[in-house]
Amino acid sequence: MQIRTRFAPSPTGFIHLGNLRSALYPWAFARHNHGDFILRIEDTDVERSTQESVDVILEGMAWLGLDIDEGPIYQMQRIDRYREVIKQMLDRGLAYPCYMSEDELNRLRDLQMANKEKPRYNGLWRPEPGKTLPAIPPDISPVIRFKNPIGGSVIWEDAVKGRIEISNDELDDLVIARPDGTPTYNFCVVVDDLDMKITHVIRGDDHVNNTPRQINILKALGANPPIYAHLPTVLNDQGEKMSKRSGAMSVRDYQKEGYLPEAILNYLARLGWSHGDAEVFTKEQFVAWFDLANLGRSPAQHNPEKLLWLNHHYIQEADPKLLAEAVRPFADERGIDIEQGPNFVQVVSLLKDRANTLIEIAEGAKLFYSPAPALTEAEIAENIPSGIKPVIADLIAAIEQTDASKEAYSAAFKQVLAKHQLKMPALAMPVRYALFATTQTPAIDSVLVVLGKEESLKRLAKVAS
Template identity: 40%
Template sequence: MSSRETIVNGAVRVRFAPSPTGALHLGGARTALFNWLFAKHFDGTFVLRIEDTDQERSTQEAVETILKGLSWLGIYWEEGPRDGGPFEPYFQTQRLHIYKKYAEQLIKEGKAYYCYCTTDELKKEREKAAKNKAAPKYNKKCRFLNAEDAKELHVSRRNKVLRFKMPEEGKTIFNDLCRGEVKFENELLDDFIIMKSDGFPTYNFAAVVDDHLMEISHVIRGDDHLSNTPRQIQIYQAFGWNPPHFGHIPMILGKDKARLSKRHGAQSVTEYAKEGFLPEAMVNFLARLGWGHKDQEIFSRKELIELFTLDKVTNSPAVFDSDKLTWLNSHYIKESLPERIFDLALPYLEKAYPKLKLDDKDAAGIAYLKKVITVLQERLRLITDIVPASEYFFKDITSYDEKAAAKHFKGEETTKILEDLKRSLSELKTFDKPSIEDVFKGLAEKLKVKLGGVIHPARLALTGRAVTPGMYDVIEVLGKEKVIERLEKAIKFMG
């Protein structure tokens, strides 16, 4: 069944609900992207909700980092933090009174009960289950307390929690938009906690209340949440609410098929931004983690919105490939306007070369830098590559690549090539690429050597390297004065 066939009344409302306990990592970013693309595809609404009920680990700094990461990716929300909306507040810690109200309703209707079991009692139950090689499951002791015992415990024990009464038989069945029909045996699911002793809700309870009140039509999330779905559906049914459509996307694995982590090279979204990745490369990369359209690899944002549906999401885990991400980034760098790369590269260059502090009045400096970036742009994998790639444009040559020097800096013939090249270039009245190319070709013909016999020693002399962008482009950007100076230095080095 296609996602389009599951739309109810044509109104699509999705949400991304991160916990602010750390930075926005690739898994969360992909979930946000899939929700955003789904909303845009159906002209729906993308809601951002902050699930900050973990008071020990949630921080405002993490909230800001998540918002910054989403903004960098170009994932903007119609409702949520900063912008508000008709169902605010969008922070769960500001909605505690709402959860309390609905929890009291379940108690009143006999669909939830207080559990007075101590930590030690629950620990012993888990140890007993482990010993019997059984899945840990609450024994429902407090579910069947008589009124007198329950009243006594309610007074004597402060650390009580609220548990939901799960059906003891039957099945919870739902149609997953990515996986098809999914069934859970109710007897295998325990009476889970919905309100903790500190008055804060658990994830399953708060998510259901919020999703219902915020009129969320589709819940799209990682398949690690699949086991939460039957519990949430039972809460919906207890309130008499219609549950949303659920779609569980596959987890992301490393190349070793283990769950993605830092050891696979995965970082937070903001770290990727600092390293010189472009947002469109990251969006393209994330979109292809578990979703695809034929054999197409490159997608514009517009294409993604037009093509994205959940029926194209695979069930098998997606594999993180850092080489693919870097390849995509190099593609988008090549496709970008030089002016954009200039703006992105400038902070890195100014940090690497303190003397390069440019202002709007330094027309010559800006023009030179733009030429450097234009020459190097085709070869950049990351924006940060501009620093090592451009070094010979901003620093004097202090050494030569040893392997290349052993091959290209030897014999009187090479010395003569560089001397003749210096003389011919110094005589040029117009120091541009066509004129420089004519000099090289003319010199190779005159000295009866292959063109590479002139280019290779010249490249080494002018950059200290064996590999660079096109030599004629490099020479034009360096300028006559610097080129002559470096050729003289190389000739002395050889002599």
């Protein structure tokens, strides 16, 4: 069997981590099984669907490297196909027109609730042998309802939740087309999954209640239902369902905040799935390991600190050249001209071990591309003790006589410190201030390498006299 999975978002808002997880797992399952992954845009909610939302979905998937084999396929471009199937169902007696008005429906539901019954359509217009239907009202455009089976149960083995059984008596006859002929969500999903030969539906558990209706329609059409895997809800860090309303960040937000896609993917993979004790793994490892058996049954809770830790890890492990390419847009945003100053790859390589985000690297890089500090006499007196100036002079002499390497600079510091019987902070802090007007920098010997021997000596000379 050729495995075929799909991600079917509605383009009615931004895409957050919970949404992306619903794309990641079916993508990984298809890739693990050398199958096909289809992107379907469920845009039948014309009033709320926007092209911008579609663009965000496509950008987010591309950023994470979730490549698709087919699509994007837009439901609105398949309206004729849905209407064709509805006509076939009407002709075969699998569906029927219902002329119950909205007011009648509301009165029926009010009565049922008053009698402590479950609100549901009562089958008034459902044709049955020997049944006489009401006269067709002249002023009502009918909806089309699916003839749900009476009696028995819908049973499926959910790959996450296990065996689920829903009595057909709990289900009324679903509206599959509105009065204007527009097909409804649950019906479109069934036709799409059937036409696209979807074998596994991996989606959020907010769709569990839709599944028995979809299975019944599929069976009525003579199809075998796919395997369903309903993923537990993703909760935000306050324990509420992740959503825009509850403050969830969009994928674009994470990009703008300087997160690496590798970190996001690794984090999402562990947000409801596990492989032994593995916490950090590559996309290739994830695909090789992924299976439905290890999907969790309990809600997964978003942990911003864990995500930040993973981002720090991937920044540390990144190739400096590739990392510099990723940081460059953030440097550009901050007006940093990386062509005028030290080698940018060297700067990034120096800063990456302390950074949690790409923004932190770009902020740190400002030091190396800003003009030499114009220190006032008061600033020098406050931050560089007069007794240290001769020591800095000796350091300048030592650096002038050595090569421009980290090891040579480290040896120069040790030589001067030994001569003056000082500890490293007593010299390193004033040197940092002389170079950048701050005492917060990476290791001073590495800083000298990146800033360059000539520029370093020029800045030190201004405070040594």
